[in-house]
Amino acid sequence: MEDLGELVVVTGMTGAGRSTAAKELEDLGFFVVDNLPSELVTEVVRLVDEKKGRAQPIAVVVDVRGGINFEALREDLAQHLPTRRSSMLFLEADDDILVRRQEAARRPHPLQDGGRLLDGIHREREVMTQLRGDADVVIDTTPLNVHQLKDKVAAAYGKPEAVGLKVNVVSFGFKYGVPVDADLLADMRFLPNPFWVPELKDLTGQDPRVATFVKDRDDARSFLERYLPVIETVGHGYLREGKRFMTVAIGCTGGKHRSVAMSEEIAARLRARGVDAEATHRDLGRE
Incomplete structure (x- = not known):
């Protein structure tokens, strides 16, 4: 059987790092x-299949500049590419970060329409809401530099031949906010805190x-x-639905002791x- 390359649809908010x-x-x-x-994604796949072969992995960047009909895109992928593995990568960031990046680039937002930059960002979020919920991989680039974003993309897609579930168990501190890309979330604040043990x-x-104290x-x-059977049950469902990536967020107060050990x-x-x-x-070293 021919080894088919992966198709990755890259999308997300303007300024969130799609080009990177x-x-x-x-x-x-x-x-x-x-x-x-x-509307041209399936045509690109056809041309690449003819010129480079069906084993060639493909990534297409689609966004509000090209006019978005993502419901039709999903239908096309399901109808015309039933055997090629496909996934959607969605990049996002907080509003203030997007504003800062757009201002640094000295370019108007494609949906700004003569108004404020923030208005364009809010319109784009509304357009992208359903898509973000359907995405296979969501990366919040708010705290990331270019190299860290590349590392995350490489971790998700660096082995395109893999077809099993990939799970990222990320520890975090609630004091710094909940990870927006979490598929599952668990709170470790029910465990005794090593912070109050002087030697720990x-x-x-x-x-x-610390790990022994916590576990x-x-x-x-x-x-x-x-909890492990819960992760496995959800993971099996993800694979059945064609979703191969899962982020499990494990939190404690500061993201230093309990969440790290349990993750x-x-x-x-x-x-x-x-x-x-x-x-x-995520938050190790911030305290």
Whole structure:
């Protein structure tokens, strides 16, 4: 059976990093087409199949500049590309960050329509709301620099031949806000806080002493035994629906002790069950 390349539709908010993501995908071997009307995606796939072969992975960047009919795009992908693996990458960022980036670029927003820059951003969010909910991968670029964004894209698409579920277990601190790209979220503030133990306060959840303190108790073990099947159940459903990426957010107060230790443990247990899982720590080092 012929090995078919992946199709990635890159979209999201203007100023959120679509061009950077597209460049990284190109470096990963994707054939990239930017600023493509959504109605032409299937035609591009047909041409690439003829010129470069069906094993060539493809990435297309579609946005409000080309006129968006994403419902028709989804239907076209399902009808005309039933065998080629496809996913949608959505990039977003907070309004103030988007304003700052657009002002630095000295370019008007495509939906600004003579009004304020922020008005254009709000209109774009309204247009993109349904799409963001349907996206397979959502990356919030608010706290990311260019290199960090490239790393996240590479982590998601660096092995395009993989067809299993990829799980990112990300620790965070509630004091810094909940990750907007979380598919599942769990709160570790029900566990005793190592912050109040003098010999553990300055350590992190990656230290074995903190990890033992957090995990070596009945309520933590009970949580892990009950939560892992939830992740697996949702993951199986995602794969059935064609969604291959999952972000599991594990929070505590500051994102330093409990969430870090539990994220590492969850990722390790998932790997032991054959799932492609990694732990990342959004807020580690901020305190």
